[in-house]
Amino acid sequence: MNFFTVSLIVYFSVGAGKSCTETTENQHYTCTGRNLSYIPSSIPSSIQTLDFSFNVLKRLRKTVFPVLSFLRVLDLSRCQIKHIENDAFHNVRNLTTLILTGNPITYFGPGGLNSLHNLQRLVLVDVGISSLQLQINNLTKLQELRVGTNNIQSMSLPPFMSSFKDFSLLDLHANNISVIKTDHTVLLREIGRNMTLILSRNPLSYIEPGAFKNIHLCELDIRSVFPSFAAQEIGLKALYGLNVKRLKFGKYNGGFRFHFSDTDYLYGLCSIYFQEVYYYIMERPNQPISFLHCMINATTVAVIGGVINKMEYVPFREIKELHLISVKLSTLPGKQLSHLRALEKVVITHNSAPIWADAFIDMPNLQYLDLSSNQITLYKCCTTLFSGTPQIRYLNLSQNIDIGFDLGGFDALASLEILDLHRTNVERVGYLPVLSSLKYLRYLDVSYSSITFINIFSFYRLKNLNVLKIAGNKFQGDVARYLFNNLTLLEHLDMSYCHMVELHPSSFKNLQRLRLLNLRGNHLMTVDFLAYPSLKQLTSVYVNKNSITTIPLHVLQKLPANLSEFDLSSNPIYCSCSQTDFTLWIIQNQNILKQPENIFCKTFSQSLDFRATDFDIDSCVHMKRLAIVLSVFFITVVVLLSFLVYRFQFYLQYCCILLRGYRSPGQQECSYDAFVIFSSYDEVWVMNELMENLENGVPPIQLCLHMRDFQAGKSIASNIIDEGIMGSRKIIVVVSQHFIDSAWCRFEFELAQSRFMMERNANIIIIILEDVEERKTKKVLGLHKHLKKNTYLKWSRDPLSNMRFWIRLRKAIIATNQ
Missing domain, CATH: 3.40.50.10140 (Toll/interleukin-1 receptor homology (TIR) domain)
Structure with missing residues (x-):
């Protein structure tokens, strides 16, 4: 046997032992994509989760799996499985989740799943089955059955599933169901009260009227199921008598083109009882549409897509949430919503065209308002705009064009706790204390908002602030030294990419509760401020992508004791024998350093860069000893020569x-x-x-x-x-x-x-x-x-x-x- 052959044997022996990766000690292993045809013997019997996807197990027999009594989750996605024999899962009988996605199963033994009495989740997506009449009568604890992307033509469930009292989800998306009759839904009347039924992307051309009458569902998803506009109008009417908590309908994309000439094209919704409705309109019709009048009893209404130039008046009775996403509004419907006094949450986002702001008045219960990712421009905010919303806790105006704030602009929002303005050009925040009335504010994000902080009182009176994000802005002079003095409850501070060259050590002297400090992407050369005693609660510090070459020993010795995540990567670290204290600290503290493999030593040639963790400290110790010996020798010679010169x-x-x-x-x-x-x-x-x-x-x-x-x-x-x-x-x-x-x-x-x-x-x-x-x-x-x-x-x-x-x-x- 030659050396090459021996090497191959050793290589594959070692490789076999490392064929799976342990992600959680003795509990979670992943073997995905290793081209394995067997379960490695190195996997411990205590394992609870095994990801074995993208391997080769063409035939499942009883002997394929070792005895894994504690295994709960098994993923066999796309393992080229064709045959599943009886009792194939006998040795893993305590599974609660089995995933067989993407296997070309041609034979499924009648007793193939008999051993899995505790199975709660079965995933048979894209396995080629054509019917729901599966041999799963022993799976009495089954809660989820996912059989999407197959060739199933009927949603009729096996009669024995009436005993599955915990069954709660049936996913039939992207099958070939074209007809739903009353006898197909008999079982849903018995087990459907808390069930989610997903029928999206089926070519549903006909629903027998009354097929869903007196059926109670938690959720019904019928997006992109109707092949034509007429089929949708008829299909919605056929759903009369359905009682569903959450209804999702409309289109994903493509398909037939709607013609909105009939104002009652959604009339069928009026015969369905639902609490939450999500309507997806993936087209941009040429004229406004009217569709909300059959949703007056809903508590949550969400419209995604379409055009609503002007919000129609709808006498909603119990609505608490309204979502208008990508609906191409021309005006914020503040006044149109003013009669909805029970409304608590409004989300109007992702309008690509400029939008005018209309005042929100007489909305005493509104607490959550998201107006992000629009094209809003406000020159004076926000006394008039939110004059009738005294209970707002959350306000998101991020990713808009330009918003100017005046003194007293937030007087009407005294209860505000979360304010998000990131990536919106914000005016007058940096040189006027326009936020001073927000005494309950806990979260503030003004990142990348073109602010130059000039006034040290910019955050005056924000004594309850816990999170402050001011990344991507600028500071004039020494204002950062005093800007945070009154933020005594601050726990999270993001000052990344703020073009800072230095920070005074006392900049954070009053931030005794600060836990996370993000300073990445600046030009800092020192981090002496981390040694300040007030920062003892810090657990996470990010100073990557700065200009730090070294950290003195006295600073390293005073770093917060609770520090668990310290990012020093992408800095030009100066590695030399004169800086061994810092380099040794890096080597010894890799457990708290984030990306220690990206901490490189600065050299004159970029091609010669090497990791700081690879720096040879021992050679420096020898050189230091040699330097000490030479110094002592030199001093001795000088003293001796001096004596001789004096003597002679x-x-x-x-x-x-x-x-x-x-x-x-x-x-x-x-x-x-x-x-x-x-x-x-x-x-x-x-x-x-x-x-x-x-x-x-x-x-x-x-x-x-x-x-x-x-x-x-x-x-x-x-x-x-x-x-x-x-x-x-x-x-x-x-x-x-x-x-x-x-x-x-x-x-x-x-x-x-x-x-x-x-x-x-x-x-x-x-x-x-x-x-x-x-x-x-x-x-x-x-x-x-x-x-x-x-x-x-x-x-x-x-x-x-x-x-x-x-x-x-x-x-x-x-x-x-x-």
Whole structure:
């Protein structure tokens, strides 16, 4: 067996173990689209939901499924199943939902579903069945049967379903039902009181009159079932006696074209009792239509499509909700609705043409008003427009053209709790406190409303505000620092895409209940404000798509303890060994970071970008250690060099002098016979004894004494070299205790020795002025060694010894100079 074969075996072995994905631990698995022909053994017996759709299980036998006693939901959509044998689901008998959508089933065993006594939802959409006479008599707990997109021609249910007391939904959409007779609906009279019946997109050409009489349904959906205008008019009349809570009719799209010449084309609705009616008109008729007069008893009326240039007067008795969606209104029907005092909810949306605003008056119970996605323009809002709606809690004016607000414009809406103005050009909100009367407002959305916040009192008195969305607007100067000071109950703040470069740390100082802060899409470079102690309740922060390169350690350490979602993605993070604290924090906190895989390190080349989570922290630790070692070494060397420079400063000066140019006695004429090296404490002896006897003797000997012969203004070291050592033929060293202790004396003596070493003929005459301990002579470099190897003179106060001393000294100076 070669290496390639072994590799394939290993690959498929590993792949088999990973053929399904665990979405909820030990409970929910998905195996969709894996081309599997068996249920993987790796699935635990504790599983409750299994999505096995888009695989290959052509024949279902009893042995296909392992024992999964806790399995409740099984999705086998489009698994190419053709045969379902008896007891095929024996090992998954506790299912409550079985989905078989899109399988070309040619054989359904009579006992195929016998084991599923607990099944509540059965989906057989697009499986090729042609009848509702299914072998499901054991499914007594069945609540939903979905058999849409098949070839069923009759809605007649099997008689045994009369015992299905919990049955509540029959979905027959897109079948081939063309006729409904009275004997087809017998069972609905027994089980239909809380049932939803979906017949949409069937070619229903005939309904026997009375077929639905005394039938009670929760919902009836007959959208796009009538093949012609005449069939619809006749079909609605045939539904007389039907009692339904929610009726949906009209068209999805296409089909026949309505001709609205008959004003009573919906007359059949008057014989149907319904509470909610949803009428879909997917065409745009050329003239207004009248259709509401048979809906006067409804509590909810929804019209989708059509043209209502002017709302007709309809004496609705119990209407509470009115929805007019895409109906091409030319005027808001405020006055036309004013007589509907019980109306609580009005939704008028998605008008593509400009619409005039008419005042809503005398509507004391109206609480919900949605006027979004129209073409409304209001120059002064909203005192007149909503003067008769004191109970409005929800107002949506979003996605309109232009709305201007004046001071006091919301005085008539003092009870307002939710105000949505997003993507509408809003005027005067940013520089006037026009919202100040909305003391109960909890939700405000003015995102992308072309607002520039200038006034720090724009949200003045909105003390109950919980959610504030101001994305896509602008702030002038430092107004954001004070704008939110009184919003102490705010929990959600969206300031995304507001062109902000910085935020003062105290901008959110009073937002102690803030839980979500959205700042994505700005130009922020720092997030220091997150360290402010008032933000301790924050759980979600979004600062992605900004210009953040790093976050200091002290800010990271003060981040809110409850933070569970932090989005830093799409920022130019600076990853380097100098920023390891931040990079390490990113690596260690991926559990709270949203999209950590999209946090990239900034590099000079975009092609070299890499994830911050892949940054090698260990290499930085080694480099930091190396830097510390090198720093310690450098400091040690500097300290050592400093010590050496201090210790040998005189010699360094001497070396500098020598580097400037050395002149040997042969190159210059000596000015003195001898240079005297002595301590200033011994100056009296030198002046009274040494100078007196040598310079005044015969022949006279010229001495070089530093206090007398050194040139003024010249450095001491230069004088010692030029005038003393290099300008004299001999060197006399007067050794005493003071000499030993003098740094300058030691320096001069060592320089004299260096001349001796360089010329090999320079004599040093040492005079011991007073006895010095031998160990102390070792303090002067070379002195102890010189005394051991060379004859020296010793001063004595004895007259005879004194006479011999001067004779020997004079002889030593004169003799060696000849």
